[in-house]
Amino acid sequence: METTKQTILNIRDLHVQVKTHNGQITLVKDINFELKQGKILGLVGESGSGKTVTSMSILQLHDHKNMNIEGSITLKGKELNGLDNREMRKIRGKDIAFIMQNPMNAFTPVFTIGHQFVETIRTHTSLNKKQAKELAVDVLHSVNLPEPSKLLKKYPFQLSGGMLQRVMIAMAACLHPSVIIADEPTTALDVHNQLLVLRLLDNIRCEFGTSILLISHDLGVISEMADDVIVMQKGRVVEKADVFELFDHPQHDYTKKLLRTRPSLYIEKQPYTYQL
Numbered sequence: 620m621e622t623t624k625q626t627i628l629n630i631r632d633l634h635v636q637v638k639t640h641n642g643q644i645t646l647v648k649d650i651n652f653e654l655k656q657g658k659i660l661g662l663v664g665e666s667g668s669g670k671t672v673t674s675m676s677i678l679q680l681h682d683h684k685n686m687n688i689e690g691s692i693t694l695k696g697k698e699l700n701g702l703d704n705r706e707m708r709k710i711r712g713k714d715i716a717f718i719m720q721n722p723m724n725a726f727t728p729v730f731t732i733g734h735q736f737v738e739t740i741r742t743h744t745s746l747n748k749k750q751a752k753e754l755a756v757d758v759l760h761s762v763n764l765p766e767p768s769k770l771l772k773k774y775p776f777q778l779s780g781g782m783l784q785r786v787m788i789a790m791a792a793c794l795h796p797s798v799i800i801a802d803e804p805t806t807a808l809d810v811h812n813q814l815l816v817l818r819l820l821d822n823i824r825c826e827f828g829t830s831i832l833l834i835s836h837d838l839g840v841i842s843e844m845a846d847d848v849i850v851m852q853k854g855r856v857v858e859k860a861d862v863f864e865l866f867d868h869p870q871h872d873y874t875k876k877l878l879r880t881r882p883s884l885y886i887e888k889q890p891y892t893y894q895l
């Protein structure tokens with residue numbers, strides 16, 4: 620029997636508005652969901668449905684001058700909505716890691732991967748430079764990236780998109796965050812790298828009990844990865860169910876439409892080998 624998992628991230632009555640010349644426009648409204656420990660929650664919906672606005676709200680990355688975020692966003696009971704930048708910076712990366720669609724945007728082009736990796740580790744831990752570098756090498760090795768020491772000396776443009784995405788996941792994983800928000804983590808990758816990245820995320824969840832908010836417009840990916848799914852349309856949650864329920868008995872017409880157009884993707888579950 621499934622034991623009751625602890626709620627790690629709790630979103631209540633999230634309502635995000637943006638100021639425009641014509642007044643305030645609502646981008647998402649009445650968003651309620653929770654992310655349980657060690658679970659993967661899929662967030663699906665067509666382009667423009669509000670998935671990124673929701674994740675940016677959790678990370679408090681909106682421009683506060685133009686955006687108004689109402690509602691409650693708690694991480695292990697701590698309210699994030701309204702926290703100042705300094706406090707959020709401590710939480711982002713350490714407690715909530717963010718993996719974005721285009722990994723090239725996550726790295727500064729003028730610094731080596733090693734510099735950025737080591738700095739990220741040192742920002743959130745008390746490790747010295749040498750220890751941080753050793754950790755970086757170990758973690759890169761564990762995500763099957765070849766010759767980690769050489770890789771650390773490279774610049775982002777010298778790596779493929781798939782490799783960069785794996786480096787980004789390795790950086791996220793080594794700080795053992797409670798939550799990973801993965802926003803279309805595989806969209807820019809070929810099928811081979813898609814599978815590698817999804818397997819890595821699943822391994823991190825198994826190893827560290829990390830909870831993952833997996834954002835995708837691709838129900839094929841969601842069906843293989845998620846425990847529970849929420850479906851968004853036009854800034855609202857239209858359906859919320861466990862993954863089997865959603866795929867076997869979709870309730871909302873929009874979910875039925877998404878299901879009819881879904882591509883299939885099979886992810887072979889491997890015995891767990893991820894070591895840090």
Ligand SMILES: Nc1ncnc2c1ncn2[C@@H]1O[C@H](COP(=O)(O)OP(=O)(O)OP(=O)(O)O)[C@@H](O)[C@H]1O
Binds near residue numbers: 646666667
């Ligand atoms: N800063 C902004 N100012 C005005 N409108 C915005 C802003 N950010 C997002 N929007 C609008 O909010 C809506 C939701 O956008 P969002 O990026 O969350 O969609 P999405 O579901 O993530 O789409 P995609 O799958 O294409 O990334 C869209 O209509 C978008 O144009």
